[in-house]
Amino acid sequence: MTAMVNTNMQSDIVSSSSVVSLKGISKTFSNGTVALNNMSLDIRQGEFVSLLGPSGCGKSTALRIITSLTGPTTGRVEWPLEESKQKEHELSFVFQEPTLMPWATVFGNVWLPLRLKGVSKKAAYDRVMEALQGVGLEQFADSYPRELSGGMKMRVSIARALVTKPKLLLMDEPFAALDEITRFKLNNDLLRLWETFGWTVIFVTHSVFESVYLSNRIVVMAARPGRVVNDMAIDAPYPRDEAFRTSSVYAGFCRDVSDALHKAMIVGDHL
Numbered sequence: 001m002t003a004m005v006n007t008n009m010q011s012d013i014v015s016s017s018s019v020v021s022l023k024g025i026s027k028t029f030s031n032g033t034v035a036l037n038n039m040s041l042d043i044r045q046g047e048f049v050s051l052l053g054p055s056g057c058g059k060s061t062a063l064r065i066i067t068s069l070t071g072p073t074t075g076r077v078e079w080p081l082e083e084s085k086q087k088e089h090e091l092s093f094v095f096q097e098p099t100l101m102p103w104a105t106v107f108g109n110v111w112l113p114l115r116l117k118g119v120s121k122k123a124a125y126d127r128v129m130e131a132l133q134g135v136g137l138e139q140f141a142d143s144y145p146r147e148l149s150g151g152m153k154m155r156v157s158i159a160r161a162l163v164t165k166p167k168l169l170l171m172d173e174p175f176a177a178l179d180e181i182t183r184f185k186l187n188n189d190l191l192r193l194w195e196t197f198g199w200t201v202i203f204v205t206h207s208v209f210e211s212v213y214l215s216n217r218i219v220v221m222a223a224r225p226g227r228v229v230n231d232m233a234i235d236a237p238y239p240r241d242e243a244f245r246t247s248s249v250y251a252g253f254c255r256d257v258s259d260a261l262h263k264a265m266i267v268g269d270h271l
């Protein structure tokens with residue numbers, strides 16, 4: 001794992017190698033819905049990419065195709081850096097709902113992905129505690145999900161994704177159900193973890209403000225059929241903090257991305 005130095009520009013963080021490439025992906029469901037039409041996208045190592053678009057433009061479908069939860073109708077997903085048989089060990093998925101097991105402790109929930117691979121509790125202990133430390137919950141290892149706030153549950157879900165040390169983290173609107181203060185805090189935590197561990201992140205969101213704050217690249221999608229209509233660099237330095245959130249640079253990016261999203265919605269509505 002590579003630790004990142006401070007004040008990173010996009011060129012310092014992002015490698016030229018692609019982690020995953022979508023090549024002409026289309027997806028038509030059995031009821032005839034065309035969720036994606038000819039989507040091609042290269043995700044480079046170290047990028048924080050947001051997929052932004054109106055409801056129904058195929059953001060979740062694209063993530064599910066990357067994870068092989070569903071297959072494309074046409075097109076293919078390539079993993080240039082990995083043997084294809086290894087890719088399931090290289091990526092983790094965080095959903096909108098934390099989906100924790102209510103009967104298991106925080107430790108037990110974070111241990112789950114390792115347990116499924118046959119790692120005993122004792123052998124997993126250090127890695128689980130390291131993942132919990134990463135999200136600031138090491139004191140809550142013995143708590144049960146019902147004893148945690150919504151933000152803490154989401155942190156557990158992120159720790160569970162971290163415990164396998166993924167290279168690619170896929171997040172499907174992970175903070176959508178949280179209040180704004182918790183969301184801002186988790187945005188900062190996520191950026192800190194991303195900078196520390198040098199992951200690649202694909203993050204699905206409806207929020208222009210969240211996507212600009214987090215990402216160094218925003219892929220704007222339109223619906224009916226789902227497709228990519230814009231690919232925008234957010235070339236502002238990291239670490240980003242509250243000063244960035246209130247800066248004119250941030251406001252300028254938000255305006256540009258908001259315009260692009262507005263155009264994507266008009267295009268979608270007219271098809």
Ligand SMILES: Nc1ncnc2c1ncn2[C@@H]1O[C@H](COP(=O)(O)OP(=O)(O)OP(=O)(O)O)[C@@H](O)[C@H]1O
Binds near residue numbers: 033053055056060061
């Ligand atoms: N299993 C399915 N069967 C039929 N249609 C589906 C299925 N899953 C998704 N769809 C349709 O495919 C399109 C894309 O859905 P998807 O969930 O990928 O969009 P999204 O951009 O993630 O939407 P949202 O932002 O509302 O979550 C939508 O029209 C949706 O109704």
